[in-house]
Amino acid sequence: MVKRPSIGDEELRDLVDGPDQLRPPAPEWCDTLTNWRASVDRVLDPPDLADCAPLGTEVSPDDPRFVFHGSMRPVETPAIKTARLVVKRQLYANAKRTSGRLGVIIQGPSGTGKTSLMRYVGRDLEVRLNNRYGRNDDRIPVVALSVPDKGRGGTRNWSGAFARFLGLEGSLGSDPTDSICYVMRHCHTQLVLIDGIHRLQHGADVKQTFAYLEHISDETGATFVYCGRNSRAIVDPYLRDSETPRDKNEDPWGDHPVLMTSRLGYDQEGKDRFRRIVNEFDKDLRLYHHHAGDLTGLSPVLHVRSKGYLRALSQLICQAAQHAMLSGEERISEELLDTLTVGRVINI
Ligand SMILES: Nc1ncnc2c1ncn2[C@@H]1O[C@H](COP(=O)(O)OP(=O)(O)OP(=O)(O)O)[C@@H](O)[C@H]1O
């Protein structure tokens, strides 16, 4: 029988502070199975204005509407739609294979939504399985990890990272990897998400990492997603044939699909996509004087300010929404965006 995972952050806070106790907002981690499941179960829908403190009430930092606008929920970008499809197809193709599986690589510059996209895809799989087969605590379809830090001796404790996520710390026998594979296989782990691939250093570090990950994949049948800046150049050499000499002009890359995120450029296609993304944010705003389309109308201004990066866009919209609530303006205007410090130098 699989050991129940250790307690999640939310449960821990409930125990320490008391359940439903008012407390400062904290990040919603998904670094352990309990936290991951809580993130899968979390209702992400924007609050209903009818349930919120009425217009004119002073807004406190722990007001649920204020907290919601601090980060808002992920919006389904065209990149997310494509990634979902690519990963889904790969999972179907890998499902019955005991060998010969392909993983997926996600790469792109900082702030272009790689981590968000990877989590979205993992959550999507888990929600689909819950809907189709019913909830089952003995199923662990997704393992979500970040590349662990280098320990003493310069090696990374990969078995520790897997054990920590699975809540198996302290209950591993003499062969931790064996226990990890046992749990993952018997709990039908299908997807292993690994973020922070850019932290791996070329040479022994990547080699040691892939020796371990390949073993886990072989023993569990899980499909791996590798995510990080420039991750293809880091992982691909370990996933492809390095023995056969290449033909002249043959590209060196292997067969893993690569999802490449980027900022949204200023060409017409980039502008159109950007506008559609802003429109998704627009639909989620819950400000008393907001009218549908107001934010979308500011898309050209937001594009210039964010330079097409999702991180900057999210910060601009969320900060504007929170300012609008605090000031009582309750709508986002161009003037309000102009007061925000994102990407600005402030001479003091
Ligand atoms: N689909 C999305 N919907 C809403 N916000 C998003 C979306 N994707 C990204 N963001 C916003 O952009 C921020 C940065 O995204 P993310 O952390 O995924 O970037 P990244 O490419 O992984 O960056 P890094 O390389 O620095 O890790 C997120 O915290 C979120 O606020």
Ligand SMILES: [Mg+2]
């Ligand atoms: Mg990231």
